[in-house]
Amino acid sequence: xxxxxxxxxxxxxxxxxxxxxxxxxxxxxxxxxxxxxxxxxxxxxxxxxxxxxxxxxxxxxxxxxxxxxxxxxxxxxxxxxxxxxxxxxxxxxxxxxxxxxxxxxxxxxxxxxxxxxxxxxxxxxxxxxxxxxxxxxxxxxxxxxxxxxxxxxxxxxxxxxxxxxxxxxxxxxxxxxxxxxxxxxxxxxxxxxxxxxxxxxxxxxxxxxxxxxxxxxxxxxxxxxxxxxxxxxxxxxxxxxxxxxxxxxxxxx
Amino acid sequence: xxxxxxxxxxxxxxxxxxxxxxxxxxxxxxxxxxxxxxxxxxxxxxxxxxxxxxxxxxxxxxxxxxxxxxxxxxxxxxxxxxxxxxxxxxxxxxxxxxxxxxxxxxxxxxxxxxxxxxxxxxxxxxxxxxxxxxxxxxxxxxxxxxxxxxxxxxxxxxxxxxxxxxxxxxxxxxxxxxxxxxxxxxxxxxxxxxxxxxxxxxxxxxxxxxxxxxxxxxxxxxxxxxxxxxxxxxxxxxxxxxxxxxxxxxxxx
DNA sequence: GTGTTGCAAATGTCAGACAATTGGAATAGC
DNA sequence: GCTATTCCAATTGTCTGACATTTGCAACAC
Numbered sequence: 001x002x003x004x005x006x007x008x009x010x011x012x013x014x015x016x017x018x019x020x021x022x023x024x025x026x027x028x029x030x031x032x033x034x035x036x037x038x039x040x041x042x043x044x045x046x047x048x049x050x051x052x053x054x055x056x057x058x059x060x061x062x063x064x065x066x067x068x069x070x071x072x073x074x075x076x077x078x079x080x081x082x083x084x085x086x087x088x089x090x091x092x093x094x095x096x097x098x099x100x101x102x103x104x105x106x107x108x109x110x111x112x113x114x115x116x117x118x119x120x121x122x123x124x125x126x127x128x129x130x131x132x133x134x135x136x137x138x139x140x141x142x143x144x145x146x147x148x149x150x151x152x153x154x155x156x157x158x159x160x161x162x163x164x165x166x167x168x169x170x171x172x173x174x175x176x177x178x179x180x181x182x183x184x185x186x187x188x189x190x191x192x193x194x195x196x197x198x199x200x201x202x203x204x205x206x207x208x209x210x211x212x213x214x215x216x217x218x219x220x221x222x223x224x225x226x227x228x229x230x231x232x233x234x235x236x237x238x239x240x241x242x243x244x245x246x247x248x249x250x251x252x253x
Numbered sequence: 254x255x256x257x258x259x260x261x262x263x264x265x266x267x268x269x270x271x272x273x274x275x276x277x278x279x280x281x282x283x284x285x286x287x288x289x290x291x292x293x294x295x296x297x298x299x300x301x302x303x304x305x306x307x308x309x310x311x312x313x314x315x316x317x318x319x320x321x322x323x324x325x326x327x328x329x330x331x332x333x334x335x336x337x338x339x340x341x342x343x344x345x346x347x348x349x350x351x352x353x354x355x356x357x358x359x360x361x362x363x364x365x366x367x368x369x370x371x372x373x374x375x376x377x378x379x380x381x382x383x384x385x386x387x388x389x390x391x392x393x394x395x396x397x398x399x400x401x402x403x404x405x406x407x408x409x410x411x412x413x414x415x416x417x418x419x420x421x422x423x424x425x426x427x428x429x430x431x432x433x434x435x436x437x438x439x440x441x442x443x444x445x446x447x448x449x450x451x452x453x454x455x456x457x458x459x460x461x462x463x464x465x466x467x468x469x470x471x472x473x474x475x476x477x478x479x480x481x482x483x484x485x486x487x488x489x490x491x492x493x494x495x496x497x498x499x500x501x502x503x504x505x506x
Numbered sequence: 507g508t509g510t511t512g513c514a515a516a517t518g519t520c521a522g523a524c525a526a527t528t529g530g531a532a533t534a535g536c
Numbered sequence: 537g538c539t540a541t542t543c544c545a546a547t548t549g550t551c552t553g554a555c556a557t558t559t560g561c562a563a564c565a566c
Contacts (some may be wrong), residue, residue, distance in 0.1 A: 042547075053520085054518090072548075109431045113433070117369075179362050179366040179440075269549085306551090306552085308551085310517085313517095324517065327558040329516055330516090330517085513563090514561090517556105521553090528545105531545095532544090534541070534542085535538105536537100
């Protein structure tokens with residue numbers, strides 16, 4: 001009894017089934033289980049975890065829906081190949097950030113995705129941003145500004161990063177396109193990982209703040225070209241901080 | 254090996270639970286159930302469909318994982334707001350294509366997404382495409398070519414469209430970026446809908462074929478700029494066929 | 507009028523049994 | 537000896553029935 005929820009870090013689903021799903025996901029994402037491996041039978045999982053088989057099946061069905069495992073009657077439950085993982089899902093994205101953090105090329109691929117798309121996102125946003133969108137951007141920017149001065153401790157940089165991603169999220173949403181809105185929502189944990197890593201290694205956040213301000217102003221002024229340039233510069237610096245690009249801001253005017 | 258289940262494209266999950274999930278999804282996606290509506294209780298669904306409550310719960314859990322419904326003990330199962338739908342999932346994308354076909358701005362938003370991204374995808378592909386990637390593109394192109402001449406019947410255009418999307422899918426995969434590969438996999442049904450609609454209204458498929466050939470050649474020659482131009486022209490024509498753009502191919506050489 | 511209690515409805519969990527599927531082992535046929 | 541068939545154990549899929557927990561609301565006490 002007194003089985004209080006001392007865990008619940010990712011704390012996703014309801015309760016019993018969700019905890020087991022989290023535990024199994026951790027095993028998969030940290031590499032303890034690799035594609036092709038077979039999980040213990042449902043009856044065994046139920047016995048070892050002191051829960052009913054129905055709850056076990058609930059957890060396994062979640063993992064199956066997300067493409068992480070495959071179940072076949074008579075065969076058992078096996079871990080799927082990486083390409084089958086439906087990792088464009090917020091839950092999966094969260095698990096990756098939590099358990100597979102600086103692993104594989106995920107960090108690189110997400111960053112490359114941003115480099116490719118965000119300048120165009122900014123262009124679209126400049127054409128379509130409503131007053132409400134500008135407000136969301138400004139609020140995020142203000143939080144970034146407020147957390148810049150207290151930049152000494154690393155903990156404060158987390159607040160800065162939280163506001164940072166809220167800023168970028170507002171830009172994605174300003175496109176008023178369902179696909180972009182969904183993508184930023186789904187990739188949020190992964191993007192947050194990118195931003196946090198970048199901001200933790202960055203020597204100076206003031207310049208980052210200034211670049212974000214320029215992007216915000218460009219969108220406000222409906223200057224598509226300026227927005228494109230500003231977004232490109234932000235990503236260029238991020239790439240430098242991450243070690244993906246050589247020159248931080250070669251075309252800095 | 255790579256060939257998965259050929260049948261039951263829409264019929265997703267195993268059996269009983271999957272059928273009910275499909276049926277409920279249809280009600281939601283065709284508008285019979287709108288966000289905020291409450292579904293019948295599990296016991297009632299079990300009774301009316303002559304299946305066990307366990308199977309009903311299986312179906313409902315799938316819909317819940319996909320963000321389409323929310324379940325709360327004591328309150329029931331309610332349809333979620335549209336923005337909560339995890340429609341960047343192949344199953345949801347399929348349901349949209351099947352049941353919500355020419356509805357909402359989904360068609361427009363997916364097309365806009367392609368217009369924005371595919372030129373850049375083509376640029377990346379031109380830089381990174383391997384021999385295997387080129388092979389996949391060529392095979393798809395050959396099928397398109399084979400189905401062009403027999404363009405009289407509408408049924409043949411379906412084969413053309415199938416090959417069309419396989420062609421674009423190969424380009425996305427040629428970026429060798431996990432995010433892009435996932436996105437094209439997920440959006441496949443929606444993109445297929447866009448392509449089919451476009452190809453059915455297009456007067457002439459021969460020109461479309463020629464534009465695709467140019468894109469393929471540009472990628473083969475690692476000519477990023479030419480690939481960008483070729484992709485832009487394909488999408489421009491598609492937009493015209495869909496009625497989203499005025500001028501089909503003003504810079505047609 | 508306000509706060510509390512109790513109840514009905516619905517989902518969450520449990521337990522046990524049987525059905526369906528799968529892969530391999532044992533067996534029969536040649 | 538080799539192949540084809542049959543049988544069987546393991547595992548997931550489904551069914552049934554029961555109880556636990558949560559929720560919203562109505563009845564009630566003050």
